[in-house]
Amino acid sequence: MDGVSLPTSMVTGKGRNNWMEERRGSLMIVATVLATMSFQIAINPPGGVWQSTSHEEQGCKHNTTCHAGTSVLAFGDSNQTGKFEIFMLLCTISFTASLITIILLICVASLSNKLIMWFLTILMFISLVCTAGAYAICIWMILIPLGKDIRLAATIYAWFWVGFTVMVCVFFFCRLFLKKFFCFLCCR
Template sequence: MEKNAINTNGLTAMDMYFQTKRDAHDGGIWLALRRAKVLKAKKLLKPKKSSRDWLDKQRTALMVVSSLIATMAFKAGINPPGGVWQDNENGHKEGTSIMARVEQGQQHNQGIYDAFLISNTIGLVSSLTVIVLLISGLPCMRLVMGLLMLTMWIAVTATTVTYIVSIYFLGTSKESLHSFKEDLLSNKHHLVQDTIIIASLAWIFLLGLLILGHVIRLLYKLIKKILRLVIRGVNRCTLRPRYHPPV
């Protein structure tokens, strides 16, 4: 016999239980229906949402975004901002990055290139990691997709840092590179500096909102699960059928 069978009125055994008058002895009936996992007709007729479709869409989106980031990071690595030297004069070497040039009294240039190289490498490696994991045939589970999305967050953040460092190098002259910190302390406003500060704060704010949203979501699920277990335990204690001795 089908436990979730629907009658001509569109009701299951669980629906009929809630619609009929109950007395003190009906707790055992409800408990038996719950143990048999009898559902209401509303839940049976509700169209099921396939999580597989959502996972497939996420997989496709991750593949596209990671491929784009890997392409940009590779291009920026072999052709850094400012280009490369075309001669061997003044102590520099042909084909080396202008951005990595360290002249006398310009030691801060090396720090800029190091920041660019580190962030660009992190973006490239993170995006390539996502691509390799996606094409390796891992099962499309929510946990796996969550780890892949976290890796993509790292790649996108590294790409943002790479862009900010590049704009800072290209949009600021050598004479003003050394005075960047002094200009910030003296409240002098420059377009490049203001753009970098606003972009950095906006990105930090966005990441903060995303992290806060996920934390709230996880806490909500955890509290909901705990409350469900508590309510289930209380119902088992209160609706347990009582023994009535024969008269």
């Protein structure tokens, strides 16, 4: 092999550690951004918050007092309230998954364990899908009165993410099972 040499990082194995540190940094950035977004949504929900305590004659639904600082959309009709609850649930799941990822990245010394990396990747996937779902519901809650085209676009967007999530899950589970199956056949 005259004139051909491998990079020093490949020979010494330092490239793998560098790659792991880059992956750790990338996961930390994504988790931090998603946690920040989810936190902002919780303290400043779509539609805003009531600025002062109101009664039904001032815009609240029947037999309700809307307290200052609570979400305007949470006090809408039952359909709107249901969408808002799902929206906040998705934001909470995204926030929690992001915080768990951040804590694990800070506390776990090594990411060379495949199980930990797999778990962190799944957490980020859950966080991203919940953020996309929250976005779709937010668009649905706010823009639906504008017309059927917006409703159709929001529905297509939501179904796209459902389909994409299912495809990714099927791909990873098939990959995992095929890997185990071929390893079982080859390594008896």
